[in-house]
Amino acid sequence: MQEQVSQPKELKRSMKSRHLFMMSIGGVIGTGLFLGSGYSISEAGPAGSITAYLFGGLVMYLVMVCLGELSVVMPVSGSFQAHAERFIGPATGFMIGWTYWLSWAIYVGLEFIAAGLLMARWFPDVPVWVWCTTFALILFGINALTVRSFAETEYWFSAVKVIAVLFFIVVGGAAIFGLIPIKGESAPFLSNFFSDGLFPTGFTGVFISMMTVVYAFMGSEIMGVAAGETENPEKNIPRAIRSIVIRILVFYVLATFVLSAIVPWKEAGVLESPFVTVFDMIGIPYAADIMNFVILTAILSVGNTGLFACTRMLFSLSQSGQAPRVFGKVNKRGVPMNALLVTLVFALLSLLTSVIAEETLFVVLLAISGVGGVVTWMAIAWAQYRFRKQYIADGGRLEDLKFKVPFFPLVPFLALIMCVGLVVFTAFDPTQRTSLYIGFGFVALCYVFYYFKFKRNKVDATVATVLTDEKPDKLVQ
Numbered sequence: 510m511q512e513q514v515s516q517p518k519e520l521k522r523s524m525k526s527r528h529l530f531m532m533s534i535g536g537v538i539g540t541g542l543f544l545g546s547g548y549s550i551s552e553a554g555p556a557g558s559i560t561a562y563l564f565g566g567l568v569m570y571l572v573m574v575c576l577g578e579l580s581v582v583m584p585v586s587g588s589f590q591a592h593a594e595r596f597i598g599p600a601t602g603f604m605i606g607w608t609y610w611l612s613w614a615i616y617v618g619l620e621f622i623a624a625g626l627l628m629a630r631w632f633p634d635v636p637v638w639v640w641c642t643t644f645a646l647i648l649f650g651i652n653a654l655t656v657r658s659f660a661e662t663e664y665w666f667s668a669v670k671v672i673a674v675l676f677f678i679v680v681g682g683a684a685i686f687g688l689i690p691i692k693g694e695s696a697p698f699l700s701n702f703f704s705d706g707l708f709p710t711g712f713t714g715v716f717i718s719m720m721t722v723v724y725a726f727m728g729s730e731i732m733g734v735a736a737g738e739t740e741n742p743e744k745n746i747p748r749a750i751r752s753i754v755i756r757i758l759v760f761y762v763l764a765t766f767v768l769s770a771i772v773p774w775k776e777a778g779v780l781e782s783p784f785v786t787v788f789d790m791i792g793i794p795y796a797a798d799i800m801n802f803v804i805l806t807a808i809l810s811v812g813n814t815g816l817f818a819c820t821r822m823l824f825s826l827s828q829s830g831q832a833p834r835v836f837g838k839v840n841k842r843g844v845p846m847n848a849l850l851v852t853l854v855f856a857l858l859s860l861l862t863s864v865i866a867e868e869t870l871f872v873v874l875l876a877i878s879g880v881g882g883v884v885t886w887m888a889i890a891w892a893q894y895r896f897r898k899q900y901i902a903d904g905g906r907l908e909d910l911k912f913k914v915p916f917f918p919l920v921p922f923l924a925l926i927m928c929v930g931l932v933v934f935t936a937f938d939p940t941q942r943t944s945l946y947i948g949f950g951f952v953a954l955c956y957v958f959y960y961f962k963f964k965r966n967k968v969d970a971t972v973a974t975v976l977t978d979e980k981p982d983k984l985v986q
Contacts, residue, residue: 528660531667541725550777553718555769556707565722566757571924575893577750584742587825588733596895604955612881618860620812666810681767727882747912823848880948890924
């Protein structure tokens with residue numbers, strides 16, 4: 510069927526400043542905080558876990574500043590995929606786009622089953638697959654309406670998470686200093702920080718915890734994916750970037766401080782959710798149900814954002830000719846519906862591998878997903894460096910940039926070094942070493958596929974054109 514003339518070929522800029530701000534907050538507040546914080550504390554101790562979160566926050570800030578400069582200059586859907594293609598090379602853009610799409614599509618599938626398992630607490634007789642299907646249809650409907658419907662839903666999802674964390678920090682902080690009583694115990698003050706030392710597991714525990722923390726922060730780059738559909742990107746993107754440090758200090762560092770002060774670090778890792786434990790200790794009624802609802806909201810938020818990111822990444826790949834053209838078509842509401850449908854189907858299929866091929870294909874998909882985030886961050890930093898060098902070489906003036914990376918080239922180089930360091934730390938952990946082999950193997954496979962599928966085709970086409978159009982004596986010359 511031919512495309513109708515009236516069909517819009519571009520996405521609509523419908524996201525407002527408040528949507529982008531809350532989306533960037535929601536990108537880093539999820540199960541990594543509500544469930545994974547206990548693991549970080551148990552691995553690194555009280556001060557060690559806070560150090561790990563500060564390290565992760567610094568890496569994220571450096572990468573997001575680089576992304577901010579690129580997104581203001583080139584505010585397109587797909588963001589860093591398009592930036593990598595233009596300023597690093599088409600092969601890298603191809604690799605980043607497909608690796609990132611695959612990473613998020615896998616996570617979307619996992620979020621569906623996680624949401625179903627949480628609902629089993631309230632409805633134990635309803636099969637999990639019923640909830641998986643229900644939530645998949647709901648999130649599909651939200652993304653299929655308009656980008657505004659997605660942004661508005663994500664705004665309220667993020668608001669629930671923000672309110673829950675702020676409430677926890679205020680109530681938990683009061684309990685630390687005895688302003689609110691803890692059942693059967695006296696006010697702990699800072700005794701848990703010094704009972705076994707600030708770094709009870711040494712710096713090895715801090716390094717291991719850093720991996721978990723940085724992976725939890727991956728998702729903040731979603732802000733760049735949304736740049737192509739944001740009103741006034743020159744103003745709203747820098748505003749969202751500048752708020753990153755505040756978010757990290759408030760939501761992660763303060764929450765971890767409260768958890769470490771109330772819950773002994775040796776007990777934190779064995780808890781289903783340390784947040785539930787703290788609420789129970791303070792005596793808040795229905796604490797487990799409250800946190801179950803908050804975590805469910807966080808999971809649906811991740812699924813909602815993941816569908817959006819995957820859809821726009823496929824759209825961007827299609828626009829650059831690195832994916833079928835059908836994924837670049839948008840409907841009258843400005844939604845790439847074909848890209849959305851394919852993403853949802855793949856997410857559900859990847860979910861099935863956790864049951865059918867758990868020891869093989871599912872493990873491979875998870876490994877690729879984990880490596881995809883850090884490779885994306887490295888590409889963002891390198892693309893910014895290449896852009897700035899090209900911009901200056903072409904006679905561009907720094908004062909003309911609406912948002913620019915400070916201390917260039919230190920910031921992109923430091924981001925690259927810290928990301929490489931994260932990979933090195935991971936390599937020293939036997940339990941995660943295999944994921945690096947699989948993940949970077951897939952990255953290499955993307956480059957090989959691009960060469961044989963696209964680059965050689967271009968070379969053959971160029972040679973054919975020359976042989977057809979040019980005279981023999983010119984070819985000899």
